[in-house]
Amino acid sequence: MNSRCPHTALLLVALCLLVARTSWSAPSRHPNFVIILADDMGWNDAGFCGNTNVDTPHLDALARGGAVFTQACASAPTCSPTRASLLTGQYTPRHGVYNVVDPRHAPGSPHHKILAAETSADLIDGTVTLAEALKPAGYTSALFGMWNLGRGRNGPAAPTGQGFDLFVEPTDLGFAKDAYHRPDGTYSSDALTDAALDWIKREKDRPFFLYLAFHDVHGPFDPKPELLEKYRHRAGVRDTELAASVEAMDDNVGRLLAGLESLGLSDRTYVIFTSDNGGVRQTVAPLRGGKGTLYQGGLRVPAIVSGPGIAGGQKIDTPILSMDFFPTVLDWAGVEAESLASIDGTNLVPLLTGSDKTMTRDLFWHFPVYSGPSAPCSAIRSGDWKLLEFFESGQTELYNLSRDPGEARNLAASEPARAKELTDKLHAWQTSLAAPRPTSPNPAYDSAAPARGGDHGPDRAPSPTPVAAPAKGFVLTSTACADGGNLPAEYTGDGSGSSPPLEWTGAPAGTKSFVVIMDHQAPDAVKSYWNLWNIPPDVNGIPENGKAPGLVGVGFRGRAGYEPPHSKGPGPKTYVITVYALSGLLEINQPAAQVTREILLEAMKDKILDRAALHVTYERPANAL
Ligand SMILES: [Ca+2]
Numbered sequence: 001m002n003s004r005c006p007h008t009a010l011l012l013v014a015l016c017l018l019v020a021r022t023s024w025s026a027p028s029r030h031p032n033f034v035i036i037l038a039d040d041m042g043w044n045d046a047g048f049c050g051n052t053n054v055d056t057p058h059l060d061a062l063a064r065g066g067a068v069f070t071q072a073c074a075s076a077p078t079c080s081p082t083r084a085s086l087l088t089g090q091y092t093p094r095h096g097v098y099n100v101v102d103p104r105h106a107p108g109s110p111h112h113k114i115l116a117a118e119t120s121a122d123l124i125d126g127t128v129t130l131a132e133a134l135k136p137a138g139y140t141s142a143l144f145g146m147w148n149l150g151r152g153r154n155g156p157a158a159p160t161g162q163g164f165d166l167f168v169e170p171t172d173l174g175f176a177k178d179a180y181h182r183p184d185g186t187y188s189s190d191a192l193t194d195a196a197l198d199w200i201k202r203e204k205d206r207p208f209f210l211y212l213a214f215h216d217v218h219g220p221f222d223p224k225p226e227l228l229e230k231y232r233h234r235a236g237v238r239d240t241e242l243a244a245s246v247e248a249m250d251d252n253v254g255r256l257l258a259g260l261e262s263l264g265l266s267d268r269t270y271v272i273f274t275s276d277n278g279g280v281r282q283t284v285a286p287l288r289g290g291k292g293t294l295y296q297g298g299l300r301v302p303a304i305v306s307g308p309g310i311a312g313g314q315k316i317d318t319p320i321l322s323m324d325f326f327p328t329v330l331d332w333a334g335v336e337a338e339s340l341a342s343i344d345g346t347n348l349v350p351l352l353t354g355s356d357k358t359m360t361r362d363l364f365w366h367f368p369v370y371s372g373p374s375a376p377c378s379a380i381r382s383g384d385w386k387l388l389e390f391f392e393s394g395q396t397e398l399y400n401l402s403r404d405p406g407e408a409r410n411l412a413a414s415e416p417a418r419a420k421e422l423t424d425k426l427h428a429w430q431t432s433l434a435a436p437r438p439t440s441p442n443p444a445y446d447s448a449a450p451a452r453g454g455d456h457g458p459d460r461a462p463s464p465t466p467v468a469a470p471a472k473g474f475v476l477t478s479t480a481c482a483d484g485g486n487l488p489a490e491y492t493g494d495g496s497g498s499s500p501p502l503e504w505t506g507a508p509a510g511t512k513s514f515v516v517i518m519d520h521q522a523p524d525a526v527k528s529y530w531n532l533w534n535i536p537p538d539v540n541g542i543p544e545n546g547k548a549p550g551l552v553g554v555g556f557r558g559r560a561g562y563e564p565p566h567s568k569g570p571g572p573k574t575y576v577i578t579v580y581a582l583s584g585l586l587e588i589n590q591p592a593a594q595v596t597r598e599i600l601l602e603a604m605k606d607k608i609l610d611r612a613a614l615h616v617t618y619e620r621p622a623n624a625l
Pocket of ligand 1: 039079218276
C-alpha cells in the first residue's frame, strides 16, 4: 500500500492524543456546526454569487450575515473526492478517493489512452473524519443526505462507522434512489430538512454537528412544478430546471436557519454552505471547463461561512479549498487539530476574524482519473498563476487567473521559467504525498471507442428557451388530451406503444422534420425512443435506428412514451412537450439508446425554424403500477 494509507495505529494514537488534549481544554459550551453541501452547484448559481435570474433570498441573507469566499474551490472536480476531503481535511492523494467509483471509468477502459489510477471506493479504515474528531469534545453528529464514500449501513465504510451517530438518506425517507420526489409528492430536500430539524430539536441541549448534504442541484432534475413554471416565464434564465432546483434548496436553507433561530441556537451555531464541485460546463461561463475538469469551472464553488464572531458582509478573495473547513471547525470546537498530523487543510479562523488577512499558500488538485470530458490531470495554483499537468500528453498549461479567468490563453510556452517553477512545485507536492502519476499506455486503448459520461453524463445543455406562446401560428395539440392538456385518466400503460398522439398545425414553410422533446426533466439518464406520430405527408423520412430523419421523441430513464413523468407514483405531474420544426434532417450517428437531449439539441441547433409547446398535466390513477 502506498503512503496515502496512513497506518491505522498511528491514527489511533493521534486520536487518543486528541482526546487527551481536548478533555481538559474544551470550553464548557461548545458551538454547534452545520455544514450544508449542495451537489453540483456552480460558482454563480445563487444570488449572492452574482446571479440575478434566480431567487435565493435565504442564501443571500446568510451571505450578508457572514463571510463569502469569492475564490472558494472544491478540493476535487467531482463528488466523492471532495466529500472525502471535506470530512478529513486532506488532499486527495492522502485519502485515495479520486473519483466516484463508476464502472464506466474503470482503469483500462477502451477509451482511456493511459492506465488511470485506482480510486478508493470509501474512506480507509482508521481515517479520522470531522465527526470522529469532534466526538471527544462531546459532539453528536448526523448526516442527512448524500454520503457517497462507501456503501452499506454498517462497518467502516458507512457514516456510522466514521463517527456519525445518525445517517439518514433519502431512501430512508421513502424516496427511490436519486429521486427528487416521493410518491406522495414530497420533495427530497424538504424531507431531509424536516428530518434534520427534528434531530436538532432532539439534540439541541448538547453540541452537535449537522452535515446536510442535499441531492440538489444535481441533474437529472425533477423540479417542483410551481418553481419550474415560474422560471419558464422568466427572461434570462440559463437553465430553468437548475434555477428551480436552486430555489428549492434555498427554501430549505431558510427553513433550517429559521429552525435554529426559533430554538435559540443561532448565536452559537456556525453555518457553512458550499458545493461539492463546480457546475456543469454549460452553466459556468465565463469560466472554462465544468464538473469533472480541473479548469476553474469545475472547481469554483459558492462558499459562505457564518457564525459567532464572524462579521457580516465580508467578501474574502483568498482562495480556499473544501478541506480547509476541517481544521476551521476543530478550532471553533476547541479541538487541537495539530494532534492529527495528516491534515492538509488550513484553519480559516484568522481570515474570518480579520486577525490575519495575509494567508498565502499554494493550492493543489490531483485527479489522476478519467471522468466525463476530463482525462487524468493535476494542478497547482500559486497566487494568480495556475498550472495544469495532463498525464496523457505530459503537456502543461499555464494561466494567469487574474488577467484570464476563463483560462483561454495558455502561457506555458511564453513563460517557460514560471511554467517550470510551478511544474517543479507540483511534482514535489505529488512526490511528498506519493500521488500516483498515471503515464503507462493502456493496452486496451481503442481510439474508436466512444468516451463515456461520468455521473455528470454528457454535459447538459441549458433548457430550451421558454416558449410563451406558439409563434408564427405553429400550434401543438394532443387529441388524446381531454380538458386542455390532461392526459386521459385511464392511461396506465408503461408507455410502450400507447402514447397519445400529438398533432400540430401551421408548421412554417420549409419544415423538413420535427423533433419532440419532453423537457420536464432528466437529460442525463434518458434513453431515446423512436416513434411515429402524425407526421405531415410533406415531411421526409422514416426514423431508423441511429439516424433521426422525421420525428424524434425522447423518453426518460429508459422508458418510452409519456409514462415516466408519472412513474414515481400517484399525484398530478405537469410537464411540457416541445415540438421543434426543423429545416433539415438530423444525422445522429449513435445508437438510439445513447441519444440524449443534449445530443439532440446540439444536432438541431442551426436548424430550428419554430417551436411550440404543450403543457400537460397528468394525474396518475391511484391503482396504477
Ligand atoms: Ca457533485
